[in-house]
Every structure is written in C-alpha cells, then in structure tokens.
Amino acid sequence: MKPLFSLLHVSARPTRWEATHDAWMKACDHPDSVEYILAVDAGGAFNRDLLYDGVRLVVNHKRPCLVDACNLAARNSTGTILVFVADDFFPPQGWDTALLSVIPDLEKPYAVHVDAQDPWPWLMTHPILTRKYYEQDRGCKGELLYPEFLSVGCDDDFTEQAYKDGVVIQAKRLKFEHRHPLKQGIHPQNTGDPVYQHTNRNEAWAVKEQVLLRRQKERSGQKSICVITPGTPFDAKWLREWEKLFAYLLVRFSVSRMYGTSNNIYRVRAVAAKGALALGLTDYVLWIDSDNPPSLDAFGHLMAQIQASEKQPEMPSIDIIGAWYRYAGPDNEQTYIAAGWEMDCSKQLTEAEVLRARDAGQLLEDIAYIGFGMLLMKGSVLEKLGPQAFTPIITDEKSGEFMADDISWCERARRAGYRIFIHPLAFVEHLKMNPVPRAKDAAKGRVVSISEPNQNQEIAV
Numbered sequence: 001m002k003p004l005f006s007l008l009h010v011s012a013r014p015t016r017w018e019a020t021h022d023a024w025m026k027a028c029d030h031p032d033s034v035e036y037i038l039a040v041d042a043g044g045a046f047n048r049d050l051l052y053d054g055v056r057l058v059v060n061h062k063r064p065c066l067v068d069a070c071n072l073a074a075r076n077s078t079g080t081i082l083v084f085v086a087d088d089f090f091p092p093q094g095w096d097t098a099l100l101s102v103i104p105d106l107e108k109p110y111a112v113h114v115d116a117q118d119p120w121p122w123l124m125t126h127p128i129l130t131r132k133y134y135e136q137d138r139g140c141k142g143e144l145l146y147p148e149f150l151s152v153g154c155d156d157d158f159t160e161q162a163y164k165d166g167v168v169i170q171a172k173r174l175k176f177e178h179r180h181p182l183k184q185g186i187h188p189q190n191t192g193d194p195v196y197q198h199t200n201r202n203e204a205w206a207v208k209e210q211v212l213l214r215r216q217k218e219r220s221g222q223k224s225i226c227v228i229t230p231g232t233p234f235d236a237k238w239l240r241e242w243e244k245l246f247a248y249l250l251v252r253f254s255v256s257r258m259y260g261t262s263n264n265i266y267r268v269r270a271v272a273a274k275g276a277l278a279l280g281l282t283d284y285v286l287w288i289d290s291d292n293p294p295s296l297d298a299f300g301h302l303m304a305q306i307q308a309s310e311k312q313p314e315m316p317s318i319d320i321i322g323a324w325y326r327y328a329g330p331d332n333e334q335t336y337i338a339a340g341w342e343m344d345c346s347k348q349l350t351e352a353e354v355l356r357a358r359d360a361g362q363l364l365e366d367i368a369y370i371g372f373g374m375l376l377m378k379g380s381v382l383e384k385l386g387p388q389a390f391t392p393i394i395t396d397e398k399s400g401e402f403m404a405d406d407i408s409w410c411e412r413a414r415r416a417g418y419r420i421f422i423h424p425l426a427f428v429e430h431l432k433m434n435p436v437p438r439a440k441d442a443a444k445g446r447v448v449s450i451s452e453p454n455q456n457q458e459i460a461v
Helices: 016-028 066-073 093-101 131-135 155-165 194-197 202-219 236-250 269-279 297-312 351-360 379-385 405-415
Strands: 006-012 032-042 056-060 080-084 112-113 129-130 168-174 224-230 254-260 284-288 319-323 324-329 333-337 362-364 374-378 394-396 420-427 447-449
Touching: 006 066, 006 236, 016 032, 016 080, 032 066, 056 066, 066 080, 066 093, 066 155, 080 131, 093 168, 129 131, 155 202, 155 236, 155 420, 168 254, 202 254, 224 236, 224 269, 236 254, 236 297, 254 269, 269 379, 269 405, 284 297, 284 379, 297 319, 297 374, 333 351, 351 362, 351 420, 374 379, 379 405
Parallel strands: 006 032, 006 080, 032 056, 112 168, 224 254, 224 284, 319 420
Antiparallel strands: 080 129, 112 129, 284 374, 319 374, 324 333, 362 420, 362 447
C-alpha cells in the first residue's frame, strides 16, 4: 500500500540519526502509513548493517550538501505528504494525525507552516508539503529545494515561493522543535560539530546571497524591497510582529533582508547599509530597529503614502517617511517623540502635534530628524547617501560631542535635498518605553494632506 507520509531524513552524523528516527516513529499514531528515507552523503561512516528495518538508505553522490541529499530523498519518495527531517528536528506526539487535520485536501498543493520553535519563526525551516505541491512547477528544476543552494538559503527560498504560490497553511498550533544551537545563543560555527560548521561555511552563505536575490527577481515583476534590521537581540514580541509583516511582504514584493551587528552601536546601521547596497539597488528600503516591533498597519500607511506620491505628480515628492514612537527622557519622567523640527533637542516634536495631524488627516513634513524605529525610503536615497551618511557628525571638537548616527543620517539627507515626513497614523511601539501617558500640549506644525487607500484596498505594487 502506498504510504501516506514520506519522512525525508537528511543526516551526516552516523550516531545521531537513530535518536531522531526513534522520536518520529514513537510519536506517530499510524507508523504503518510512514516510509522513512535516510539520505546520506557518499563517503560517510554509515553502516548499512545497523540500519533499522523499514529505513531506506539513499546515498548522495553529488555535492556533499544538505540540498542535494534532501532532493535525492524526495525523488525516491512515494508518500502523499513529504516532511523534511534533520537530526535536530523533532515532532509532537501524534504529528501524523495533527498534520492530516490541517490539510483540507491531500490532492491539492499545500505547504504547512508549523511552529518549529526556532529563531526564525517566519521561515519554514523544515518544509512539509503535499506531493501535489512537490510536483507543481515551482521553478525548482523539478526538485524539492532549489538545487543551486548548498544549505543556508534553501528554506528562505522555499518559504518565499510557497507564499507567492498561495499554498501555505498556517498551522502554528502544531509545535515541532528545531534544536538549533542558536536557541542557546551559540553560533553553529562555535559548536565543535563539524556538520554545523560545514552547513554554515562561508561558501554556503555566499551562495545564499547570490542565488536568493536572483531567485527573488525571477519570481515576479513586482517591486523590490530590502528590509534592514540592525541590532540584536529580537525579543518574542518583535519576532511575532515581524512574522506577520514578512508574510505580507512576501506575496507583494521581491523581498531581501539585511541584518547588521557591530560592537559599536554607532556603526551598526552603516554596516547594515553597506551590506544592503552590496545586494543591489531595490525600489524601497525599510528600516526596523530591534527595539521597535514592526507594525504591519504602520507599514501599510507608509507604503500607501510613498506610492501615492509616485503616482500623483501634484503631490510633494515623498522619498523618506517614518512612523513615530515615544522614548523616555534622561530623567525617565518625561517622554518625547523620537523626532524633531530642528536639531536642537528643545524643538522636539510633541505627541500632541502628531495627534492633531492625525485628526486633521495630514502628514507632518520638513522634519529635521526622526528615529529609525520604522523608516521607509526609496532605494535611490540609500544609494545616493551611502553607508557613510551614518558617520556621527561632530558638533563640538573640544568636548567631542556628536550627533547620533541616525540623526547624522537625517542631517545629511536634508543637505542632499530630501524632505523627511512622518505619517501620524503610523505608530510603532518602543519596547523601552511602553506604555506612557499622552501629552496635552497644544499642537502646531507644518503639514500636507494624507492620501490613504480604502481600508479594504490592497497596497499597490
């Protein structure tokens, strides 16, 4: 009888695959419905004599890499539902029954997005899909994973393609477990495990950057956006909100993402900007700081406004527009908006001004500086200013006083002729300052009209 499930277990560890196998089979309600395929690279130390009954070994004679081994296992599978398994991926009890409960039709193309409890909840790090989706033309040259990847990047690509194909079933109530070392704050290269080190080698990351960007461009003629998320760590709330935004972006844009880390907080944005520009010019660039959970609602307002200005010549050209948020003052008693009319901190924007503009349906324009909690700009702005625009501007040579990197960037943007806008409907939280009391000041300010789509209307791309 044809099996219902094909477990595609890719392993390069002769002594660890057994524990994973036992966990999956013991947690299965109907083991007779499962075929277990173990894929290994040629030249490994696997002893066929020690294989369990019911485990089929397939040997990868191509490149010694995760992607080729997984694709080999998929080609040898016969099940209706394919599940990618690795040595560090474990199931909940009754996983087979649970998956059947969320897939409405086994004869249609679906990919199931479960909660793998890993550091990247927006990715399907271990694909689960129906055979109908596997056999569908997904631009993968007939393979499960795009064959030009070596390891890293294949899950990004699978996720993006599945969302664009509209086949994803959100099943986050199903909690699998990815026991990745990053969950313990350990980089894979520092584990001492040669498999993690091989999987995360520099060559594999270089291939990811090259191939993923090309695949994103091939996938659609949609406009492109690079999301830059400098800093670390990202807390649980940030990750939950990012997951929503990421899923939204995937089906509407060609999406790339650039992280940025540095021991110097005044260099992290420059590092991220340099990396983003190295990937190539995109139509838009979205900045999200690590202490501002990304709001899908706020992004919608920002993008609608910037695209409206592109289509309506009579509107002011909007190249840089941001969301607003509050932060605590030095005394931790007063609160401020992370923006100002002038570089003088005594001229900071008040919450009352923002709320008044919101009530009047108007943007705030000619802002001197704005925090980078959520800032949307055209890609041409980042290209023109370059990463050096984040170099802090010295304001007093004797004392060594300087403007922070984000404020320095805003100053250089204004010198280059750009105007900075704030959308009063676009608000993001500041994890260091929530909740806070609302201000009562009288509102003043310079404003231009908001052009918003209907709430039920899609953002045009």
